[in-house]
Amino acid sequence: MNKYLAIFKINLLNSLAYPAEMATRSGMILIFMTVFFQLWHVTYGDSGTQVLNGLTLQNIMWYLLLAETIELGRPRLARVISEQVKDGSIAYLLNKPYNFLLYQLSIGMGESLPRMGLLFIVGGTLVWIMAGPPPQLQNWPLAAIPLVGAWLLHFCFNCLIGLAAFVAEEVAPFEWIYQKFVFILGGMLVPLDFYPVWLQAVAKSLPFAYMMYGPASLFVRPDLQLFVQIVSGQILWLAVLGGLLVLAFSRGMRRLAINGG
């Protein structure tokens, strides 16, 4: 466990070593939140009501902030792992005394944590100015736990896509489509509450809703029953995707051919 903690710390410090670069990247959330605010401000204004589908403008902006923080802060491991598979550098990671998947998990967490923190602070400041204060502090833990679950689900998907390089020549299309499924079926750009009922049912039966809608929804509408529902859904999908990941990794190892040094 100590070795993974050390890997996590190294990557955390590495991320913090370039504050200007990280701050510039955080600028993206300002662009997105500005556009979202314009869209929803006009939508609420034109509809002449304060509440749409149970959400106020303030709710929706904080929902979108958390969703964007997850999306922009999640690890981009698919591309890294697929490159390691394609150029053979995975061989240098496999002969070390650690588990490859836990190593990637430690790296991903080390990179994500400061990035997500900064995105939330930068974006949150803007949202506070535009739409009003965040949800009450005592409600935050209800969103924090599903946030970890959402991050782990993203990690599983990313690793699975990266390991797909063992069988597919190019994995980028998988990554694009996975991202768009998260956008649509995860309710990242438009909360699922605004979807037709049948589509809400479809989205909630898939893992994507637990990666975005779940934590973001709990952040603005804390509810113990919803919390239990989201967390149990996350545990179920983590078991499924985690199992698939272990299987894909062991299959990939059997296909791995290392020539020379």
Place this chain on the structure above:
Amino acid sequence: MKELKFLIALWKTNLASAMEYRVAFLSQSIGMILNDGVYFLVWIIFFDRFKDIRGWQLTDMFMVFGVSAGAFGLAGMLFGNAFNLGDIIVNGRLDYYLSLPRSTLLHVLASRAVPSGFGDFLYGFISYFASGQFSLDGFGRFIFALILATVVFVSFLVIVQSLAFWLGTGGALTGVAINAMITFALYPITLFNKTAKLILLIIIPAAFMGAVPAGFVRNFSWSSLELMILAAVGFLALALFLFHLGLRRYESGSAIQVEV
């Protein structure tokens, strides 16, 4: 004319190179069409619920996506290095192009094609036809607007990434600039107030990649045409000026580079 022949030769080489990896080329192109199509579902869901946003409807979004995706794809297909010019400058990889007797900027930009660009380009046409506003003259305007939007987009990328000559780094800023351009281009311009619209016309010229050309395709107007030509010429001139000004500051790393 000489430069055009050179460009065509580069594009042919890029195409031949892409065809060498047919499966990757096809999977990226088809993947990108699916990616764009799935992304557009957000607007179908949104307009199914709200119908109209200050005069903008789903057909307008089809048109905006048509021009924006088409221009993004065309830029990637023909001038693929426009997306990583900053890294080329910072890593001293301009040496190779400087040593050859051709326009450095043109050569570096056209030396790479982004395979997924073909998918974006095709999706642009799919989205235009799906808008249900096809007419022969409208299609002509669509092609013309696509070319001008591509010029503005590539010029904007060159302007932003030429800052790498002074800043010594470019990756993060480029990412933000591309995201800003695409994000603002793909949203209804009627959402923004006058100041924001002015920014989208002058500082981040996203309006010239989305709303302005889309409006021109729908209904011909001399003022839109003039505005688009002015933007294309203006941003291109600024891109050429900044790149060549920066080039004077360029320092070679004397590294051995292999260009494939």
